[in-house]
Amino acid sequence: MSAEVGQFALILALLLALVQSVAPLVGAWRRDGVLMAVGRQAALLQGGFVLLAFGCLAYAYVTCDFSTALVARHSHTTQPLAYRFAATWGSHEGSMLLWVLILAVYGAGVAFFGGTLRETLQARVLGVQGLVGVAFLAFLIFTSNPFLRLDPAPIEGTELNPLLQDPGLVLHPPLLYLGYVGFSVAFCFAVAALMEGRVDAAWARWVRPWVLAAWAPLTAGITLGSAWAYYELGWGGWWFWDPVENASLMPWLLGTALLHSALVLERRGALASWTVLLAILTFSLSLVGTFLVRSGILTSVHAFAVDPERGVFILGIIALTTGASLALYAWRAPSIRAGALFQPLSREGGVTLNNLFLTALTATVFLGTFSPVFIEMLNGDKISVGPPYYNRTFAPLAVPLLALVVFGPMLNWKRDEVRKVVQRLRIPLGVAGIVLLAAALFGGLKGLATAGGLAMSAWLIVGSFAVLGRRWWAGRAYLARSVATTPRSVWGLVLSHAGLGMLTLGITGVTSWESDKVLNMRPGETVEFAGRVLTLQSLEMAQGPNYEARRGILIVRGPGPDYSLRSERRFYPSAQSQTTEAGIRVGFLGNLYVSVGEESEQGVIVRLWHHPLIVWIWIGGFVMSIGGLVSLSDRRLRVGAAVKARTILQPAAAE
Known part of the structure; x- marks a missing residue:
């Protein structure tokens, strides 16, 4: 009976998604508070029904209901209970249900926690989220139904892929999906802002917590996946530049750029158009990752073996989603206010340069991932792109980016002076210089790359804590109070940048001395x-x-x-x-x-x-993720920009 209940719940969720995609958009257009309220309720109900459907499938797995075709294909009575439950998302259909569940939960979160949003903006965000939900619920119901029955039911099922029967894989997919799908909220905010023709500091203040809520679990998911590949596959490596690994790295890189550019928009009103574009492209790359593992165009231990017809459906969703949003961007972007001016040597300038490097890194990974596909489509030749390509293209871009990480938080807004910046960074520069000299003397000319990596690690770790030192030194007259009142967002920044330094230390050690x-x-x-x-x-x-x-x-x-x-x-x-x-x-x-x-x-x-030193790769990754969560816990981020109490708006003419 659980399969029928789950199927019915999915159908109701699809109908509610249709309501959510229409009612709030019409309500925002007509300034009708009742219709906008309908959109909020539809989002909450949709989340509840998708959760019910997911619970029904999980129950079927836990109870070994082999009359459900999906359970029969991916579960076995001898599997431990934890892996029978994890098998819920261990298949294409089950993982898509998890994808839709997280999408619905995020939509419900916008409806429930969006009390500080402008009512019309919240309505448009929910409307766009509803449209995305309609697309994926339709894909799930009509092409990847997880509740199909078998008659007669087999006595025993087929086991879940043994590679997935691991504690790391119980958490890895949900964390990745929290990141992938979480960027849909930033995407919806971007499209809604383009509809309104209004992108400002308040918009950035509302969107940045949602970006953090996606970035932190995605960071943890990538880290956990790397650790799983290391200890489970028996190959002795931690990253292989597998296309599916790259599919998670690309939205992480652009999501990191989005997180920083949104800060500039919030503080200074600058980079508005660029921030909106990043929000669109980040979620688009998340969709590309979904396409990669389900289209059958590549072979990977991470990929689902799925027929190409389903991949075409997802490709259509990507084309419509990305194409429509970019067309709207092309129309509206010229009218978006440019924002405050700033000098190249400033916090804004540092973030801009940071964004350029992150975008270039993303383009490098995208080219390496898809060039074999493009070449095979053009002339039928099969090529492979592996670590040598990334060593020659990714690393030269990553090194200057790492060097810039410490500069950004130590720069003043709007303008700064070279002399003052060097003075603030004298301790990180001194420590990094000492490490570089000592490592070079110990390793000789052949060890210069290793010495540079160790110096970069020291630069990042010491430089991250220099942010605290600068803040506390400014308030040294009341040091205890200055320490106690340090915002959690600052602590989060310090942890994230220090974690990056730890990760760099681990990569340097294992690369140099393995x-x-x-x-x-x-x-x-x-x-x-x-x-x-x-x-x-x-x-x-x-x-x-x-x-x-x-x-x-x-x-x-x-x-x-x-x-x-x-x-x-x-x-x-x-x-x-x-x-x-x-x-x-x-x-x-x-x-x-x-x-x-x-x-x-x-x-x-x-x-x-x-x-x-390899363990520092994963310690650093998890410290970065914790830093994101600490920043998210900052009340200033969670409450968003204050607005007046809502009143029911009467229907009015179109805006």
């Missing part, structure tokens, strides 16, 4: 590696809840107490597939990584890696 070895070993054999002595103690069979495993246990002797590492080669009978579980000794200075592979006549293949 070592690896592949060999065949038999039980009792010993190998020296990375200053340690490893002995393969035993190979044994192990039984999991829904898998069989061949487990290799290695004893590690070296600096500090002895310890053991376990690596498993798992076989899932139901899915008839294998996975590798690496054995990892995690440390702040580096990880020892062991992967036991296939057996051969000479023994078992053992792959060893030493990854210096």
